[in-house]
Amino acid sequence: MNTTLVNTDTLAGAIVKQVDLSRSILLVIGFSLFVAVSAQIAIPLPFTPVPLTMQTFAVLMTGALLGPRLGTAAMIAYLIEGASGLPFFSNGHGGLMYMMLSPTAGYLLSYPLAAFVTGWLAEKGWDKKFGTAVLAMLLGSLVILLVGWFWLTTVFGSVATAFTMGVAPFIIGDIVKVLLASALLPSGWALLRMSGSKK
Numbered sequence: 606m607n608t609t610l611v612n613t614d615t616l617a618g619a620i621v622k623q624v625d626l627s628r629s630i631l632l633v634i635g636f637s638l639f640v641a642v643s644a645q646i647a648i649p650l651p652f653t654p655v656p657l658t659m660q661t662f663a664v665l666m667t668g669a670l671l672g673p674r675l676g677t678a679a680m681i682a683y684l685i686e687g688a689s690g691l692p693f694f695s696n697g698h699g700g701l702m703y704m705m706l707s708p709t710a711g712y713l714l715s716y717p718l719a720a721f722v723t724g725w726l727a728e729k730g731w732d733k734k735f736g737t738a739v740l741a742m743l744l745g746s747l748v749i750l751l752v753g754w755f756w757l758t759t760v761f762g763s764v765a766t767a768f769t770m771g772v773a774p775f776i777i778g779d780i781v782k783v784l785l786a787s788a789l790l791p792s793g794w795a796l797l798r799m800s801g802s803k804k
Contacts, residue, residue: 632675636667637683640716641693649696653770654708655753656695661712661719662782665745668720669727669738669790676720684713708771711756712749719748727790738787746779 643663647656668676687693688701695709704713723745731737750772757767 629675632671633679633682636663636671636676636679637686639663640667640680640683641686641691644693644695645697647695650774653774655712655757655771655775656709657775657778658695659782660695661746661749661779662786664716664719664749665723665742665782665786666789668723668745669732669741669786671720671724672728673721673724676724677717680716680720683716687713708757708760709753711771712753714756715749715752718752719745722748732790735787735791738790739783742783742786746783750775750779 640660640663643659646659648658649656664680667679670676671679683693684704687699688704690699692699694703694707694713698707704710723741726732726737726741726744731741754767754772757771758764761767761770
């Protein structure tokens with residue numbers, strides 16, 4: 606039985622074509638683990654409780670590669686894995702209490718929506734050119750920053766403090782990650798065309 610959960614308009618879909626349910630589950634689990642590994646590449650910052658990680662890069666790439674359905678499913682799987690106690694959040698943290706009450710809770714809970722946004726735009730072809738890929742990745746990154754910012758306003762009780770702690774320190778890093786993701790996606794399509802896998 607084949608299904609179109611992996612849309613052929615996304616890079617992963619163009620490579621694997623249609624996949625059955627078991628392969629879809631493997632993709633979801635595999636990309637949830639990709640995000641978990643990226644969360645351990647973390648640099649603590651002395652002036653904010655939110656570390657600098659490669660996690661957001663992995664979230665955006667997951668959405669763009671898998672599309673909105675499987676990308677969102679992978680992020681939900683990641684949150685379930687971390688909430689169950691596995692050390693999948695930044696710096697080896699895990700557990701439901703950490704996911705719901707830590708300063709990073711807003712960022713974590715934004716991941717399914719961010720993956721959906723980038724995945725939906727990738728299905729529309731935004732990942733095939735650098736300029737539109739930048740816009741898609743920026744929109745996904747904005748979702749993460751805005752939800753994280755909103756959460757931190759409840760933690761600190763101040764919009765300005767939350768911005769200083771949870772948005773401003775990450776703008777440059779997010780731009781670098783957006784540019785990296787936006788360069789990789791069109792390059793992947795170009796390699797696929799050169800290989801003759803995608804006419």
